[in-house]
Amino acid sequence: MTKSEFIAELANSVDYLSYREAAIVVDTFFNSIHDALVAGDKVELRGFGSFKTKVRQPRTGRNPKTGDSVNVASKRVPYFKPGKELKHLAE
Amino acid sequence: MTKEDIVNRIWENMSLSKKQSAEVIDQLLVIIKDVLNDGERLKIGGFGVFEIRERKARMGRNPKTGEKAPIKQGETIKFKPGKTLKQAVASE
Incomplete structure (x- = not known):
């Protein structure tokens, strides 16, 4: 499902929400999480899961084409941990 | 940041009541679960x-x-x- 299909689905399931408004809701939702992660904050959504960032340690990688070893610096990456309810749903 | 903070951001930016803002975010999360539950990405x-x-x-x-x-x-x-x-x- 794409973002526009997702927006349409949201607009369809809430009677007082137009497509245009649903688009603002979806953008605000994901932008909020984006901003929080960039700021180093954790986002906890009860029953759904939590988003946070993790720091990847520096490592020696390899160029898959040439086989040369290259140093990969440590970096921060986004991480999502599904909540109990969501995990359960996937059983 | 919690769901409450996101609901407040929706409420501040749109002409929805606080209750509606919370409903909309809950519904958004339900749809994500349903989509995944159907095996769709x-x-x-x-x-x-x-x-x-x-x-x-x-x-x-x-x-x-x-x-x-x-x-x-x-x-x-x-x-x-x-x-x-x-x-x-x-x-x-």
Whole structure:
């Protein structure tokens, strides 16, 4: 499902929400999480899961084409941990 | 940040009541769950992709006691961050 299909689905399931408004809701939702992660904050959504960032340690990688070893610096990456309810749903 | 903070942001930016703002966010989360439950992946451009991945059965360990504990085969939710989000987070 794409973002526009997702927006349409949201607009369809809430009677007082137009497509245009649903688009603002979806953008605000994901932008909020984006901003929080960039700021180093954790986002906890009860029953759904939590988003946070993790720091990847520096490592020696390899160029898959040439086989040369290259140093990969440590970096921060986004991480999502599904909540109990969501995990359960996937059983 | 919690769901409450996101609801407040919706409420401040739109002409919805507080109750409606909370309903809309709850509904948004329900739709994500339903989509994944149907086995479909959800792609949010710039943010990332949510999908269900199969998890192989393996031997795990109880981190408290160190005892071996089997992990059942099943499915798990995987979030793959998009390029924009990865770059924004990495550059901080």
